[in-house]
Amino acid sequence: xxxxxxxxxxxxxxxxxxxxxxxxxxxxxxxxxxxxxxxxxxxxxxxxxxxxxxxxxxxxxxxxxxxxxxxxxxxxxxxxxxxxxxxxxxxxxxxxxxxxxxxxxxxxxxxxxxxxxxxxxxxxxxxxxxxxxxxxxxxxxxxxxxxxxxxxxxxxxxxxxxxxxxxxxxxxxxxxxxxxxxxxxxxxxxxxxxxxxxxxxxxxxxxxxxxxxxxxxxxxxxxxxxxxxxxxxxxxxxxxxxxxxxxxxxxxxxxxxxxxxxxxxxxxxxxxxxxxxxxxxxxxxxxxxxxxxxxxxxxxxxxxxxxxxxxxxxxxxxxxxxxxxxxxxxxxxxxxxxxxxxxxxxxxxxxxxxxxxxxxxxxxxxxxxxxxxxxxxxxxxxxxxxxxxxxxxxxxxxxxxxxxxxxxxxxxxxxxxxxxxxxxxxxxxxxxxxxxxxxxxxxxxxxx
Numbered sequence: 407x408x409x410x411x412x413x414x415x416x417x418x419x420x421x422x423x424x425x426x427x428x429x430x431x432x433x434x435x436x437x438x439x440x441x442x443x444x445x446x447x448x449x450x451x452x453x454x455x456x457x458x459x460x461x462x463x464x465x466x467x468x469x470x471x472x473x474x475x476x477x478x479x480x481x482x483x484x485x486x487x488x489x490x491x492x493x494x495x496x497x498x499x500x501x502x503x504x505x506x507x508x509x510x511x512x513x514x515x516x517x518x519x520x521x522x523x524x525x526x527x528x529x530x531x532x533x534x535x536x537x538x539x540x541x542x543x544x545x546x547x548x549x550x551x552x553x554x555x556x557x558x559x560x561x562x563x564x565x566x567x568x569x570x571x572x573x574x575x576x577x578x579x580x581x582x583x584x585x586x587x588x589x590x591x592x593x594x595x596x597x598x599x600x601x602x603x604x605x606x607x608x609x610x611x612x613x614x615x616x617x618x619x620x621x622x623x624x625x626x627x628x629x630x631x632x633x634x635x636x637x638x639x640x641x642x643x644x645x646x647x648x649x650x651x652x653x654x655x656x657x658x659x660x661x662x663x664x665x666x667x668x669x670x671x672x673x674x675x676x677x678x679x680x681x682x683x684x685x686x687x688x689x690x691x692x693x694x695x696x697x698x699x700x701x702x703x704x705x706x707x708x709x710x711x712x713x714x715x716x717x718x719x720x721x722x723x724x725x726x727x728x729x730x731x732x733x734x735x736x737x738x739x740x741x742x743x744x745x746x747x748x749x750x751x752x753x754x755x756x757x758x759x760x761x762x763x764x765x766x767x768x769x770x771x772x773x774x775x776x777x778x779x780x781x782x783x784x785x786x787x788x789x790x791x792x793x794x795x796x797x798x799x800x801x802x803x804x805x806x807x808x809x810x811x812x813x814x815x816x817x818x819x820x821x822x823x824x825x826x827x828x829x830x831x832x833x834x835x836x837x838x839x840x841x842x843x844x845x846x847x848x849x850x851x852x853x854x
Contacts, residue, residue, distance in 0.1 A: 408433040411720055412497055412509055414487045414656065415517030416445035418706050419687025421469055422713030423515045423720070428477045430721020436479050437509065439499060441486040444541055445469065450706055452544040453566075456551070457573035463541055463548075490514070490660035492680050513682050513720045516657055516670060517713065520650035520688035520704055529623030535644045538570050547643070551577050555642035558582070559632060561620050563590040565736055567647030568603075571612050572738050574643070581612045582641065584634045586619035594734055595743060595797050596750045598764070599783055602799045606741040652689040652702055665691035669702035674726040676716040684720070686712040693729040695816065696748045696794045697756055703732040733812045735805045742804035746812040747795030750785055759788040763821075763848035767841035769803050771833035778802055782845045784811075784821065791820040791853060793846075807842060821846040821853070 411427055413420045416438040424436050438445065446469030454460045474481045482499070488506075489498040497509045522537035524530050536550070537543045551574070558574045560567045563585035571581045583590070589600040590607070604614055618635035623644075625631065631640040652669035663679045665671035670685035672678055672692065678685050685691075687709035694701045708730055718725035735744035753760045763784045770777035778801025785795030796811040798804045814824055824846035831838050 408435050409512040410434070410510055411436045411513045411515070412511040413438045413515040413517055414497065415515075415519055415687065415689075416440035416442075416481060416483070417447065417449070417517070417519065417687075417709075419519075419690075419709035419713040420515065420517035421446050422710045423517060423684070423686055423717035424479050425477060426714045426717025427513075427721045428479065428717075430718055430723050434721075436477075437482060438474075438479055439482045439485050439487050439497070439509075441484065442540060442542075443484050445481055445483055446473070447541060448706075449539065452538055452541075453569040453573040455544060456548055456570065457576045463544055466541070487518075487656060490516075490656055490662075490683075492660050492662070492683065495682070511682075514684065515713075515716055515720070516662075516678075516683065516685040516689060517687045517709075518653040518656060518689045521653050522646055523649050523651040524646055525620075525648055527620055527623055529625070529629070532623050532625050532629045533627055534625070534629040535623065535646050537646050538566055539650065547645070550643055551579070555579060557641040558643035558645060559584060559639055559641040560645045560647050561632070562647035562649060563587070563614065563616070564593060564647060564649055565591070565734070566649070567645070568607070568738055569736060570645060570647060571607070572610075575610060575612055579643070580641075582615060582639060583607075583612060584615045584618050584620055584632070584639070586617070588617045590614060590616065591743065594736075594745050595799070596783065599743070599781065599797045599799050602781060603738060603741060603743050606739060610739050650688065650704060652704075654689055657685070657689070665702075666700045667691050667702040671700075674728060675719050676712055676727055677719075684716040686716045692727065694748075695729045695731050697752070699756075701730060701732065703730050705730075705732065705734060707733070731812055731815055733808055735808055740801060741799065742802060743797075743799045744804045744808035745795070745797040746808050747793070747815045748785060749795055749797065750783075753785055753795065758794070760794070761786045761788050761849055761852045763845050763852060765841055765845045765848055767839075767844060768837055769801055770835060771837055774833050780804075780841055782807070782841050784842075784845045784849050786821050786849045786853070788853065791822055793819055793821055793824060803836075811842065821849040825850055 447466040451466045484502040557580040622633040669691040688704040715727040733746040768777040780800030783797040829840035
């Protein structure tokens with residue numbers, strides 16, 4: 407009898423789990439269930455359709471229907487999983503026509519992702535506050551722009567909020583970002599690095615109101631303004647960018663254990679505590695390489711790797727997901743920012759003795775006409791000299807340097823090793839002294 411594999415969720419993590427399982431098990435009956443009408447699209451691309459950099463939302467579809475047909479995957483769109491019975495090994499689903507079905511499984515993968523989060527703010531129930539999590543959300547914001555919106559208030563200064571803020575600015579809207587923390591990108595950068603990005607945004611007429619918690623959403627049935635820091639602010643568009651929370655209700659109701667991060671607890675095989683049930687992607691908890699503590703990074707790169715691990719194991723081949731550094735990059739107007747490992751802030755919070763080095767350099771030879779500024783910050787464990795974190799803000803070439811430093815951390819490289827790195831040089835592409843090497847040398851000086 408072929409094994410029955412059911413996957414709840416049909417985006418990055420779920421589809422990768424299905425694809426990997428199919429590669430290892432050619433006979434399995436694999437069913438993917440999603441409540442959305444479109445499966446296999448990139449959520450990360452939504453702001454760039456709104457900005458106009460990508461021509462239309464359909465371009466975000468990574469996996470067309472032909473892909474599912476080719477791999478013989480049974481895709482069930484507009485179908486909502488409403489219960490998991492771990493004793494009977496069944497899923498109860500409801501179709502768009504409100505028909506209830508029971509689907510049996512031998513192996514189950516929960517890839518339910520995450521939902522936009524709204525804190526318990528007074529007036530949160532009012533209509534008119536938009537999210538940016540799905541294609542439908544993106545289309546609503548796009549429709550509002552086309553209807554003549556001229557201004558927007560974005561509540562939250564994380565990646566989603568800032569990328570959307572840039573997109574709306576490029577569409578000609580006046581953008582105000584309200585953030586309760588004293589800096590932007592609090593999960594990505596330390597305050598000193600974040601300030602560089604903030605200055606760049608403000609130079610492009612994005613207003614950043616930091617240290618201002620949203621206290622109330624005002625209006626009758628529909629939002630008319632928000633109150634933050636004791637003042638009222640009005641706009642044509644109000645965007646909830648407070649962040650996302652793992653969608654775990656199905657797991658909770660089924661008695662599947664939840665971890666410290668409020669995401670589904672998993673092991674290195676992406677298994678939950680319940681036999682034959684796996685969890686992957688934005689709803690799944692994993693471990694941080696440096697702190698060894700639970701983390702739910704909610705990144706596309708992590709989602710596909712976890713999906714591949716679960717699918718490979720379900721297909722009968724041993725595979726482990728050993729943790730994350732939560733490496734992240736973004737581009738905001740003409741500036742790029744990225745990080746890997748832990749920040750200075752997190753190191754101090756975890757009482758890790760560190761040395762921090764920061765250097766300012768250029769992306770090309772200093773005399774080359776298009777050379778752009780680049781700032782690198784390294785976080786080094788004082789006791790062992792191991793590199794444990796890095797942040798970069800600059801005009802270009804941030805991603806590959808973050809990737810290189812991620813490799814260095816994973817391979818437990820010390821800054822002494824990094825300072826000896828044999829790097830390439832050509833005036834149109836880089837400095838004679840690679841900025842990462844200079845930062846490592848500065849760290850060594852402080853360690854001495």
